[in-house]
Amino acid sequence: MRRRAQRVPAAPAPSRPPRDDEGAALVELVVVLVVVSLVGALFTGGMLQMRASADSNERLAVAQAQLHAAFQRLDREIRYADGISPPGRAAGAWYVEYSATTAGVPSCTQLRMADATGRLESRGRRGGGPVGSWRTLASFLSGPRDFARTPATAGGARHQQLTVTLTLAAGSRGAPASRPAAFTFTALNTSAGTGDDVCGDLVRS
Numbered sequence: 001m002r003r004r005a006q007r008v009p010a011a012p013a014p015s016r017p018p019r020d021d022e023g024a025a026l027v028e029l030v031v032v033l034v035v036v037s038l039v040g041a042l043f044t045g046g047m048l049q050m051r052a053s054a055d056s057n058e059r060l061a062v063a064q065a066q067l068h069a070a071f072q073r074l075d076r077e078i079r080y081a082d083g084i085s086p087p088g089r090a091a092g093a094w095y096v097e098y099s100a101t102t103a104g105v106p107s108c109t110q111l112r113m114a115d116a117t118g119r120l121e122s123r124g125r126r127g128g129g130p131v132g133s134w135r136t137l138a139s140f141l142s143g144p145r146d147f148a149r150t151p152a153t154a155g156g157a158r159h160q161q162l163t164v165t166l167t168l169a170a171g172s173r174g175a176p177a178s179r180p181a182a183f184t185f186t187a188l189n190t191s192a193g194t195g196d197d198v199c200g201d202l203v204r205s
Helices: 027-081
Strands: 080-084 093-102 105-114 119-126 135-138 141-150 160-169 178-187
Touching: 027 080, 027 093, 027 135, 027 160, 027 178, 080 160, 080 178, 093 119, 093 141, 105 141
Parallel strands: none
Antiparallel strands: 080 093, 093 105, 105 119, 119 135, 141 160, 160 178
């Protein structure tokens, strides 16, 4: 008898996974990385801008506090001045002088606002002593700044007045911060007869 050969069933072909399980393509990964990088850059830039703005405001507040303290001192001194000179410019700076007498001793004070340094400075001489060195009263000055004197007249103001106009600029380049300020001081010991020859020996240079 003949035996019939038995057929061995062929191995089943491997099934392909669904398209959803094939994984992400390289292009998709690149797109995701670009989006994540852009979001990170925007977030970092915003945080840096907020920090720069906070630092600028803090520096401006410190500069304004310094200026306020300096002007309180000037108010006490100029209030008892017996003369204010006509302001003027020399060597790239604004100058003005005022004189006062305390306990019988005359004194002269000179104020300067230099364009190059952005500082309000003062120096003085008491009695017949030498002229002192410049001292910084306020820093971070920028923009329009000047001294202006209002003379005392018979039909107008009873006393001479000195107005100081300036701009504080203490911010950074990325977050500029500035604030204008103007202060007026009245010399109560002056009158319409007060002359302009005040502390003329203090050189403006």
